[in-house]
Amino acid sequence: MWVFIATEVLFFGALFTAYGIYRHAYAESFASASHRLDFMLGTINTAVLLTSSFTMALAVLAVKARSRRATIAALAATVVLGAIFLGIKGLEYSHEFAEHLAPWRADASFAFGAGSAAHQRLFFNFYFAMTGLHAVHLVVGIGVVVGVSVMTLRRNAARVERLVEGTGLYWHFVDIVWVFLYPMLYLVGR
Amino acid sequence: MSSIESGAHRRALRTLVLVWMSLLLLLAATASVSFLPWKDVHAAINLAIAMAKALLIGLFFMNLRSSSTLARLIAAGGFLWLALLMTLSYLDVWMRGVK
Numbered sequence: 001m002w003v004f005i006a007t008e009v010l011f012f013g014a015l016f017t018a019y020g021i022y023r024h025a026y027a028e029s030f031a032s033a034s035h036r037l038d039f040m041l042g043t044i045n046t047a048v049l050l051t052s053s054f055t056m057a058l059a060v061l062a063v064k065a066r067s068r069r070a071t072i073a074a075l076a077a078t079v080v081l082g083a084i085f086l087g088i089k090g091l092e093y094s095h096e097f098a099e100h101l102a103p104w105r106a107d108a109s110f111a112f113g114a115g116s117a118a119h120q121r122l123f124f125n126f127y128f129a130m131t132g133l134h135a136v137h138l139v140v141g142i143g144v145v146v147g148v149s150v151m152t153l154r155r156n157a158a159r160v161e162r163l164v165e166g167t168g169l170y171w172h173f174v175d176i177v178w179v180f181l182y183p184m185l186y187l188v189g190r
Numbered sequence: 191m192s193s194i195e196s197g198a199h200r201r202a203l204r205t206l207v208l209v210w211m212s213l214l215l216l217l218a219a220t221a222s223v224s225f226l227p228w229k230d231v232h233a234a235i236n237l238a239i240a241m242a243k244a245l246l247i248g249l250f251f252m253n254l255r256s257s258s259t260l261a262r263l264i265a266a267g268g269f270l271w272l273a274l275l276m277t278l279s280y281l282d283v284w285m286r287g288v289k
Contacts, residue, residue: 002261006268013272017279025283043221047214050243054210057251061206065199172252179243183220183236190224190232 001166005173012133012177019126019184026122029115031189033123036101036112038092042186045088046178052081053175056145056168063164066157071164075149078171082142089135102128127185134181137174144170209250216243 023030059074096102103121112120148167152160220239223232249255254262 002264006264006271009268009272010275013275016272017276020276021279021283039221039224043217046217050213050217051210053247053251054206054213057206057209058203060253061199061202169252172247176244176247179247180240183233183240187220187224187232187236189229 001169005169008173012130015126015130015133016180016184019130022119022122022126023184023188026115026119027189029119030123032113032115033120033127034185034188034190036096036099037127037186038095039186039190041088041092042182045085046182048081048085048088049175049178052078052085053172055081056171060165060168063152063157063161068152068157071152071157071160072149075145075152075164079142079145079149082138082145086135086138086142089131096124123188130181130185134174134177137177141167141171141174205250209246213243213246216246 055074055077059071059078062070062074101124103125144167148160148163151163216239220236223235223239226232248265252265254265257265
């Protein structure tokens, strides 16, 4: 699992690196574009995801203590929190689509604030690519957690311990990606 | 479960709760940085807070604190390569003065 995570670090890392270069070069445009994001929803979503990592860690603790019921409860809470995160993200996307912020729906009204429209469009390209890729990882994570919950229901806790642990590592990694995405995207120039 | 085991379990549980609360506090801190003066250092503070959060998640939620040396080595390796990638890319952009 750790080897897979190391490859994922570099997968996201390449995007982060490219973003960093443009964020530095077009600081003004990126700041004015970032102000169009929903700061409140982004912050709430970060809290939701951090809490889902907490419940995932609880699941690992419970499976080690051989408590099947607590393991399943913690896994279920993780799934619910993950789904809430995706719901809020979807709400944000729908607002952004309505405001024509998505680059492929951009029209003449796209330009705003300081900086150039082309560079602001680049910010939103990064925003949708990075949050989209993150959301795909979360969807996969939710699927895996549901699968592991079903297995925990059927088998005894000792046999699923490593499975729950491995799933936890993946989940926490996806959380860490968001921990960096949040200030990178929502807090630019704030 | 023996009493020694349940004591260890309770301590582990308490650690997780403390880490979770610290993470939420750090989030509150990073969100409120926006309301402070000294605009120039906001990005640096936010990055430092994000790293602190990642470290907490890695050490306590991902159990790197008590993992095997191999797991730690691979985790550190992933970040080392990323740090190399970033350093060299930024050095390149900086030295060539790309606009």
